[in-house]
Amino acid sequence: TFSVFTLGDALITFNPSETGPLRYVSAFTRKVGGAELNFAIGCARLGLHTKWTSRLGGDEFGRVIYNFARGEGVDMANVEFVENYPTSLNFKEIREDGSGKTFYYRYQSPILTLEPEDITEAMFDGIDLIHLTGVFLAIDPKNLAIVKRVLEIASEKEIKVSFDPNIRLKLWTLEQAKAAYQEIFPYVDILLTGLDEIEMIIGDASEAALEQCAIDFNIGQLVIKDGGNGARLYQDQTWYTKEAFKVSPIDTVGAGDGFDAGYIYAMLHGYSPEDTLEFANGVGALVTTVSGDNEGLPYLQEVKALISKEKIIER
Template sequence: MSSPFKVLTIGDAMITLNPAVKGPLRYVTQFERKVGGAELNFAIGCARLGLGSKWISRLGEDEFGRVIYNFTRGEGVDVSGVEFVNGCPTSLNFKEINEDGSGKTYYYRYNSPILTMAPDMIHERLLEEVDLVHLTGVFLAIDPKNIEITKKIIEVAKRKNIPISFDPNIRLKLWSIEEARKAYNSIFPHVDILLTGLDEIRLISGMEAEDELAMFAREYGIKDLVIKDGANGSKLFRDGKWTRAESFLVTPIDTVGAGDGFDAGYVYGWLNGFSKERLLKFANGVGALVTTVSGDNEGLPYLNEVNAFIDDELIIER
């Protein structure tokens, strides 16, 4: 059953070329075409869980742009905020996957269509009937102008009393840590839910101990500080207390998109009023399921799949 809640996100999308074999990219001769992008993955993850999901972006007026648009619309995401742009090719990335499921991503984003966006393109109507806005550091990193676009979205969201979740999602191939910190510090005071990896928050703030992180959350007025820590599970600081949840034991095939899936799971549970324990368990389950399938968003699960997985229900296959 669909949830009555609707989320909105903004960001780039790319054609992802997945290698046919594992190992260094220089030895790969065949690729499979997929669709990817952190914010797009989040939007699809939310839609599969049953949330209303809206994505704002720009795509090249080309065949790859049409692939992304049609794929996203087919997943049930509202693409009314997506426009096609002439003269700017749709972005690409090539993935390199190691034997243990970890990997690297190589981006080809020069003259990306997303660069044609400007703060004055953000209007109140884009946020109509939206219950939560989700932002990430990937969009911020692509171009300095995107920081102002993000702040315009925040301004409109705050005027409408719409809560904001934020995932720093650091991309040091796109900007320096000093540039990232400066941008994040301007965003944090407006964030209700911060979803970050332990390594990320350590890099951003220099903090990792729980008392330090609690102080960080209080300093910026962050209601939910959520720490994602892979196989070590996750934890939440809310109302002066920490809540923890163990990870699920799976054999990872491809870890790309797991954080985006976790974010979608957390936002779903948060909007639907889950207890803190169930909230973390649900988000951990979504993230774990993503790693069991190769691809950026192919492993994003549907609601019944998550519930069956985290509650250890027997699934009848034949």
């Protein structure tokens, strides 16, 4: 089994039981969210050993997140509870026309108690890949030092690094994000990014500009996710393209995190570039068919079944 390391914050999401202005909604369904945790759950469901590093509120909701992640088989050795730091919450509003809004109740996140010194070399024993995202960087400027410490250990130990910018303009400005990415990209082996997102970051999403970005930052695999259009990969001066699976999406949130988990699974298992993209597209597509950020993350057999069925239809 391959082992994957990730690092990030998690929060509790309350989904409304009915549509309409939030002030009239009185019942909610409690869910667990967080980009890096979604990725970790995705990897664990596929069968990867997945270590998540985080800090949780020393409260009832912190317990909910802990038990949920542990129940999914995520390795919780690097997860600690912090007293007097309430778990962050997020209430969703869904209007009759399907549009949505998010109301954050983010206190000082418990993960802000994590310091660079807490990242030890021993945490990376046996780790084959480190996955980081821009969400952790966006939460607080001090997290850049933590990420740099992780990246230094990755270089020393020659562990592959994947990164998803996961830009969240509600948490920081584009200028701040770009400045942080400039420092991170040189360490990244696999960049997993949305098409719109990379266009915002480098200002141009033409193939020539993307190729130049891969060269400038020495990124071995530049992966472009494009929703219902599928995904592309630039590797060894070659472009690979795979169309998305035809599914009926009901909730696309979390598709990108699932795609990342699928990509990493297939890449670690030595799939060809095309098969890696296909497998990742399969995971992303399946996530969109289930409501919730991580509920739709498939088990290995489900992805394999989707892929083989597609092949039969193609013939």
